[in-house]
Amino acid sequence: MRRRNLALRFALGLMIAGLAWGQQEKSAASPKKRDPYAELTQAPEKARNRTNPLENDPDAPVAGKKLFERHCMECHGEAGTGTKRAPSLRAAQVQGSSQGTLFWILTNGVVRSGMPVWSKLPEPQRWQIVSYLKSLGAEAPAGAGATLPPR
Amino acid sequence: MRSYIKILLCAVFSCSCALFLGRPVAAQEHPYFVTYDHYLEEPGALEISANSTFGTQRDAHRYLSYWTEFEYGVTAWWTTEFYLDAQSTLHDSTIFTGYRWENRFRPLKREHWINPVLYIEFEHINGADKTLREVEGHDIEADSAGSNANARSEHKRELELKLILSSSFKGWNISENFLFVKNLTNEPWEFGYAWGISRPLALKASPKRCSFCPENFAAGVEMFGGLGDRYRFGLQETSHYLAPVLAWNHPSGFTFRASPAFGLNDNSHRFLLRWGISREFSGFRGAVRRIFGGRS
Numbered sequence: 001m002r003r004r005n006l007a008l009r010f011a012l013g014l015m016i017a018g019l020a021w022g023q024q025e026k027s028a029a030s031p032k033k034r035d036p037y038a039e040l041t042q043a044p045e046k047a048r049n050r051t052n053p054l055e056n057d058p059d060a061p062v063a064g065k066k067l068f069e070r071h072c073m074e075c076h077g078e079a080g081t082g083t084k085r086a087p088s089l090r091a092a093q094v095q096g097s098s099q100g101t102l103f104w105i106l107t108n109g110v111v112r113s114g115m116p117v118w119s120k121l122p123e124p125q126r127w128q129i130v131s132y133l134k135s136l137g138a139e140a141p142a143g144a145g146a147t148l149p150p151r
Numbered sequence: 152m153r154s155y156i157k158i159l160l161c162a163v164f165s166c167s168c169a170l171f172l173g174r175p176v177a178a179q180e181h182p183y184f185v186t187y188d189h190y191l192e193e194p195g196a197l198e199i200s201a202n203s204t205f206g207t208q209r210d211a212h213r214y215l216s217y218w219t220e221f222e223y224g225v226t227a228w229w230t231t232e233f234y235l236d237a238q239s240t241l242h243d244s245t246i247f248t249g250y251r252w253e254n255r256f257r258p259l260k261r262e263h264w265i266n267p268v269l270y271i272e273f274e275h276i277n278g279a280d281k282t283l284r285e286v287e288g289h290d291i292e293a294d295s296a297g298s299n300a301n302a303r304s305e306h307k308r309e310l311e312l313k314l315i316l317s318s319s320f321k322g323w324n325i326s327e328n329f330l331f332v333k334n335l336t337n338e339p340w341e342f343g344y345a346w347g348i349s350r351p352l353a354l355k356a357s358p359k360r361c362s363f364c365p366e367n368f369a370a371g372v373e374m375f376g377g378l379g380d381r382y383r384f385g386l387q388e389t390s391h392y393l394a395p396v397l398a399w400n401h402p403s404g405f406t407f408r409a410s411p412a413f414g415l416n417d418n419s420h421r422f423l424l425r426w427g428i429s430r431e432f433s434g435f436r437g438a439v440r441r442i443f444g445g446r447s
């Protein structure tokens with residue numbers, strides 16, 4: 001019985017510690033305190049200079065849009081304009097970044113601020129998403145960018 | 152009868168979550184049933200999954216075990232999961248076999264060649280559990296040969312730790328899990344392992360919207376087994392399995408998985424067949440907040 005109580009206390013303690021840590025991280029990552037685009041500057045030079053192997057593939061932004069809608073739109077908004085949960089991808093900071101930088105962010109995520117790691121998508125799919133993001137452009141109106149063929 | 156009620160409640164809860172709490176999103180799941188990779192649930196998302204194992208047994212009846220899984224992304228570095236387990240044995244009965252609560256933590260904030268994840272689980276199951284979600288210690292086929300009435304009287308409260316190492320390279324995922332289990336009664340530490348390798352059938356996404364595009368499928372193989380306990384460590388006197396795995400990530404948000412598993416020694420079940428269906432709902436946290444009057 002004593003061991004059981006210990007186990008339950010341990011589990012409860014773990015949960016409380018985790019929640020506390022989660023809240024702490026959340027407040028640390030609050031947009032009021034932290035520039036949401038700061039991570040873009042963290043990309044190593046080698047990653048920044050990587051070129052998109054699908055840059056000249058006309059299908060890449062179209063496929064990228066499909067992937068964006070599946071995996072990114074929920075947080076970043078329908079046309080990448082941002083939501084309460086995640087920043088706009090049409091901001092000058094993003095559109096002014098190299099394709100290698102965007103690929104690096106996709107691959108590594110911004111784990112402490114809530115953006116998951118997307119290396120579970122194969123490299124070509126991540127480059128396709130980068131192609132789509134670049135096709136949006138900073139000044140383009142909402143809904144612009146690559147168009148998907150009808151289902 | 153109580154078991155049926157628990158299973159029914161679980162099904163009703165799953166359906167309620169599916170219908171009211173959140174929007175389905177397309178998941179990108181690896182096909183493993185036993186092996187864990189380093190990818191955690193997206194923050195605020197809930198994945199509900201129903202899985203089954205059909206097992207053959209020498210000198211005992213065949214069985215069907217089920218587990219329902221609720222996986223929630225607390226943060227991008229912490230995922231928590233709750234499981235409810237049950238099983239039906241042919242010519243015997245259907246019983247609820249227990250619950251598990253697991254947590255996975257990602258200690259490193261960036262991707263590396265090898266990505267570690269720390270796993271901690273508390274499980275309260277009875278001796279009739281046949282989900283075989285892992286093999287630990289000296290688990291063998293004969294352990295599940297007893298009748299449900301006898302087996303369910305044995306209760307296990309275990310603390311399970313895993314070191315998950317996982318790498319992604321040119322579309323391949325390679326994952327290794329090392330398992331350490333402590334029954335909270337006075338029993339020795341037990342060990343187990345699992346590893347898996349998988350890859351999507353296509354690395355580039357098709358520009359068309361399609362259900363059967365090869366990029367929606369992932370295939371691979373996993374192997375898992377026991378490693379004995381602290382007094383008798385090794386590959387002997389335990390069971391080992393090799394299992395091809397296949398997943399279909401449907402664009403609607405459903406993932407279907409199937410895996411036949413083959414026992415590799417005389418201690419193992421000769422054949423297991425697993426299948427599962429899961430669906431991911433994003434915005435679950437916001438939906439719960441709205442129910443309790445908060446802002447999403």
